[in-house]
Amino acid sequence: MIAEILSIGTELLMGQIANTDAQYISRRLGELGINIYRHSTVGDNPERVREALAESISRSDIVITTGGLGPTEDDLTKEMVAEHFGLEMYLHQPSLDALTERLTRMGREMTPNNKKQAMMPVGARVMPNLCGTAPGAIVEGNGKAVAILPGPPREMQDMFERQLVPYLEGRAGVRIDSRFLHVCGIGESKLETILIDLFHSENPTLALYCSAGEVTARLSARVADGEESAKLLDPLENEIRARAGRAVYGEGRNLTLAAAVVNALIEKNITIACAESLTGGMLASRIVDVPGASAILNEAYVTYSNEAKMRLLGVSEDTLRNYGAVSAQCAKEMAEGARRAANSDCAISTTGIAGPDGGTPEKPVGLVYVGIATPDGCEAVELHLRGDRRWVRELTCVNAFNELRLRMNL
């Protein structure tokens, strides 16, 4: 089955927002085993939507549109799809009822414009919008299908997952189950080499996605209705875990390293403190991102100046004089000092040179030390990172969480 994405919206064409909808849908179609050959974006203009729609339909089995479902005259996706298939529009009463109820709940009046959102092509399968006002639809004709989704990412994703995925699986006559294994501490090309023979399998399939300092392996099995995917996925997962070892830190579509670490700390009731120099609060902020973090993070220190490192964390003047603030010794004393001051079970510290200035031949930009203090003692790890200021700080956070995970067996 071949799919195309047609994004409709002048705000995309003008670059006011990035097309993250297209990215999300593409990724999910890949997981579902559906081939995708093209993305197109056009503005809210009837002629250009008409033209792009006809082209996309001619090239593929299913076209997924996003956007153009709002209440204004500019919003014309449904109308253009109806026109393409020669269908009339009618008022879809359940959509109107849902819309009326929603607007009433928000204390707003139904306007003729809003009513437009409940108009549907005759014969469309309507997809209610559980997160917003504009319902979507699936329209079939001439052996092809157009799935019409709203533009706002939260609404689009909810409708895609709950309503479009079952349709796509039904149409393809198969179900694709996917698992996501998250890996940190082995780079993408190294991981690819280790797993090279596993990429040749046609079912289940394996794909790697990389982000800052991490790699996600997607394992997808294609099964017939009622069949179990576990017998295909279990052996592959076991094989990857055996080869990548402790670098695999968890499973789940949306898992992040910070969430894996924080959730493990919460589960084991281990409290943590942070002492940050170059990351400057980013590490603590990543922890606080995870709901429930207040149970394990009491406090964190951003100690940029030497004076603050001494006063708040008890880093010794000798250390700063003899080794400097960017040193393994200082990182260790920062972590140990934070653990002591916060009276926590463990602590992580960061110190380094994020750039763009401040580097020297002995201590170049990208030289970073991460300190880890646990009940068993204190260690520091030396890192040589490349990239701009923000990237060096990002990678430092990832490395700090990963070192903590490995040392605390989280």
Place this chain on the structure above:
Amino acid sequence: MIAEILSIGTELLMGQIANTDAQYISRRLGELGINIYRHSTVGDNPERVREALAESISRSDIVITTGGLGPTEDDLTKEMVAEHFGLEMYLHQPSLDALTERLTRMGREMTPNNKKQAMMPVGARVMPNLCGTAPGAIVEGNGKAVAILPGPPREMQDMFERQLVPYLEGRAGVRIDSRFLHVCGIGESKLETILIDLFHSENPTLALYCSAGEVTARLSARVADGEESAKLLDPLENEIRARAGRAVYGEGRNLTLAAAVVNALIEKNITIACAESLTGGMLASRIVDVPGASAILNEAYVTYSNEAKMRLLGVSEDTLRNYGAVSAQCAKEMAEGARRAANSDCAISTTGIAGPDGGTPEKPVGLVYVGIATPDGCEAVELHLRGDRRWVRELTCVNAFNELRLRMNL
């Protein structure tokens, strides 16, 4: 002049990355007064590139491609453009020399694959890549033009700005000068209302872009070569400043509120401290994002627990008992305590309920207090924010910086 963007790369089509290149180029073309009617994305596949290229060229005056300039066989943008215009490829010696020099500097060998990156269509205007290995090109034919840019955003943007913009301006026979005014404290729709009549002008033009808690106004003037744009832009800028007042916090394409505040603090030699509860380090991290921040930020505290608020910041037990941690009183004591403990000129604090849990009828999710301590005293601002955990924290940071800016006249 009508333009289209053609993005080439399987990683885009598979959703491994979002198409931020298309967003960047679209936005810049808008600023340059060039109309853009479509974005298309295809994978690294000769047939589909060939087809999409022909379509894009037929519809527009100039096609801007990104991607497909790498050293592998899959990378075929230049070859497809040459084929379209019936041009041979030849080895462009200056590109080969630059490539050799770059690889040597990085301690790598020149391979036959790399050599491919120096091949160019005959007659192309070559655009050297000042940030990477793959040079770009502009190819003209039949009154149309194709501009070939690399895919990595940093390389693309540098080439676009330094080399393609002058070409586009020359081709259009005009120059577009833009200014960017940044506004915080007035929402987008309010600002639109205040400035409504100014949007009708055809030259200069005015457009608004919004991001978390902020709005950017773009003022663009179209002028002939050698003409001054200031006489068009100055009156418009003055008018906007007069109407929006102190909500205008600065000027410049890439200015951020955090950078404006930090740079003003650096310039005035004012030191700052942070005491963060719900933002959990995000505020300090935004400050540290700005190069040179170490001159004005000595330290920051993430005080999540009541105990930490008392011990590190001297918040009184009575305050926590009588008003709670989420209160104006607590925010004030946190800011004042941070200012005192860090011995800084000013301090900002945040406390609130970011959600998803923890809200009550009296103190719902989104209730936030920001405290500002200055040499003139201490105040707290109550905010009622909407959105998910991350968004509430983002908006809190924006509000905190803005309150500081207004109170300190930064």
